[in-house]
Amino acid sequence: MTRPLRIAYGRIFHEANAYSPVLTTSADFERMHWIGGAELDRASTLGGTELKSFMPHAELTGFRQACRLAGGVTAVPLESSLAVPSGPLTRESFEEILARLLDRLEAAMPVDGVYLALHGSMQVAGLAEAPEAMILRRVRAILGDAAKLAVSYDLHANLSAGLVDPVDVLVAYRTNPHWDLAPTGFRAGRRLVRALRGEIAPVHAWRKLPMVLGGGTTIDFLSPMRGFFRSMRRLERRPGAVSASLFMVHPYTSAEKLGWATHVSTDGDRALAERLADELAERAWALKDVPPPDMRTPSEAIREVRSSAWRRLGPVTFVDVDDVVGAGAPGGNTHVLAALAAEAPDLVAFVPLHDPAAVDATWAAPLGARRRLVLTGTPGYGMPGVTVEATVSARATTDFGRAVRLDVGKLRVVVTDRSPLPIHPSFWSALGLAARDADVIVQKNFFHYRLFYATTSFRHLPVVSDGATSLVRVKERARAAFGERPAWAAGAPSTP
Ligand SMILES: [Zn+2]
Structure with a gap:
């Protein structure tokens, strides 16, 4: 038996709408969900309530269950914060939320690993890069290279290198609307523990697709997504595969390179990861022309x-x-x-x-x-x-x-x-x-x-009413970001 593992866990979670004039502040997190330390420890047990008035068991409870079942893991609570979707977060509030999580992490050191539940479509006013990329960089700076980092994202994350590269284990929700928060945290926790014990050595490949769907065509249990999610689960069960994820992106952001993404990780087999990421991307790309529902004025x-x-x-x-x-x-x-x-x-x-x-x-x-x-x-x-x-x-x-x-x-x-x-x-x-x-x-x-x-x-x-969730606005912006004839559409998929 190896020595017990020490894994810290936390959350910073917000979905930003760049078209909304209402900026989000710390007060919005305080009103909705912002706990840490012993309170988070209690809230993320099966007897606790993780997200009050929203979901009793979410990612962090799922993660704790994975640790408990694995045995020999000490889970160390950091901070968990979440606000309802709204305009971008003010810079000051973001720094405050991040600083509180990092302070807890410094105090928790040394740890073998960290698990964070993030969204992947946050935006901070005046910050050019993805806020999640900054969170991960700052966490990695405290952790050093030896410790492992696991992250779960909302399936509306807008994947970019800053969200993938610092991460050892990466998983995402698979339901839309989202009800599988706890199972997602469980998968992240189980894979992180296995990676820390040397049972798997995850390597990643991912593809970015210049496509955005919306208007109610992305419900996971309805056509056309139902078949896609089924085939993704089959793909994940192939020998050597560790995880497969689809990101359908939150379209209402001003982030660069807005678009769907596929992500695959395998147990040490990079060529297989590349192949499966392509396969998944091809399947997603086939959905790009699914028409939105018939809109009325x-x-x-x-x-x-x-x-x-x-x-x-x-x-x-x-x-x-x-x-x-x-x-x-x-x-x-x-x-x-x-x-x-x-x-x-x-x-x-x-x-x-x-x-x-x-x-x-x-x-x-x-x-x-x-x-x-x-x-x-x-x-x-x-x-x-x-x-x-x-x-x-x-x-x-x-x-x-x-x-x-x-x-x-x-x-x-x-x-x-x-x-x-x-x-x-x-x-x-x-x-x-x-x-x-x-x-x-x-x-x-x-x-x-x-x-x-x-x-x-x-x-x-x-x-339709030309407001902050207008798909017409989104399509114009996506076209501007990728150009009229993106590489992928020309038949030349490549690693971003
Ligand atoms: Zn979402």
């Missing part, structure tokens, strides 16, 4: 509701695909609201809107008061103002800060202090509204909401 969607039999069965959902809060948009896009106000006085429409100025202007008003307002949405978002004569009808303090319901004819606008996510119908009932009564409900989310509206809304229309 707000006016087209309104016309479709009027002529649709679905409306009689329940509200039709407008998925505001260009203002998806779960993908970091601020939720204060007024384009859909403007169309409903101007063109649909006959429809009962529920609209969430991030508009702190409107909240300020109406929070103290008596219920029933009439107010003339110009709704402009998120400050700095550049949205057109929508002038309304509104009745202040209800108010509540919610998960999204203060919320005020404004009635404009049949229109029901709920303005909030922070980015609204009406994933659950309780968003509306908190303000005296029943989801069932609406003809139209506007959602700021691609998929999760469907679980809670499964018996309420049966028709879902993707609506």
Whole structure:
């Protein structure tokens, strides 16, 4: 039996939306998740709650289980921090979060290895390189070359050399929406322990692809991704293979070379890794022309509701695909609201809107008061103002800060202090509204909401609105980064 291993673990996790005007700060992490030391140690056990109000067992609990089952491992907690997707992190907050993790690591030394749960699509205002690359470089500087470093990424990571080169073990989620956080941490932990014990010697190969899909075509259990993930698992079971991962990238960043990537690691066989990475990349590349779902303009969607039999069965959902809060948009896009106000006085429409100025202007008003307002949405978002004569009808303090319901004819606008996510119908009932009564409900989310509206809304229309999660903007940027005829498209795949 070898001597016990000492492995430190932690997390810095954020998905940035470069098109959002709302910068992320330490306070957003504090509100959501930021723990360390003994508290993290407790939270990442099977009896603990790792990510409160989000997921009881995530990567670090999975990692701890791998250590426990391997035996002979002392797991040393560092820091774990996570904020919901939003605009880039301020430089000051990033330095603070990183410094706290590095301080813990210095104090934990010497260690044989480190495991970090990272996202891979962070952005920091004023920092040109990927923040994860800086995290890994600074961690490596403390560790030295002898210790091993394992990292798990979100499958929306934008892979680059700085995210791969300093790492010995690299794995990623395989579900979208993501539910396999704990299994991912488990795989990272198991491979790290095996590598530290000399049972495997992982070598990597990866490929970058100038492609971006979106608009709901990347759900892992639906076509076309279902077949891909299945074949990836088969590939991973081949003799000599250690892991295979696909990165579908978070498209709403200003990072350089935005695009999908495949990554394969094998047990010491570089040629095999190169071959399998190519094979996986070919398979991913074959999906590049999968069309996004048929998008509507707000006016087209309104016309479709009027002529649709679905409306009689329940509200039709407008998925505001260009203002998806779960993908970091601020939720204060007024384009859909403007169309409903101007063109649909006959429809009962529920609209969430991030508009702190409107909240300020109406929070103290008596219920029933009439107010003339110009709704402009998120400050700095550049949205057109929508002038309304509104009745202040209800108010509540919610998960999204203060919320005020404004009635404009049949229109029901709920303005909030922070980015609204009406994933659950309780968003509306908190303000005296029943989801069932609406003809139209506007959602700021691609998929999760469907679980809670499964018996309420049966028709879902993707609506474009030129906001922070616009795929049109992304495609223009990707074209600019890779050029019109990228090397890969010309049939010459190469190591990035
Ligand atoms: Zn993701």
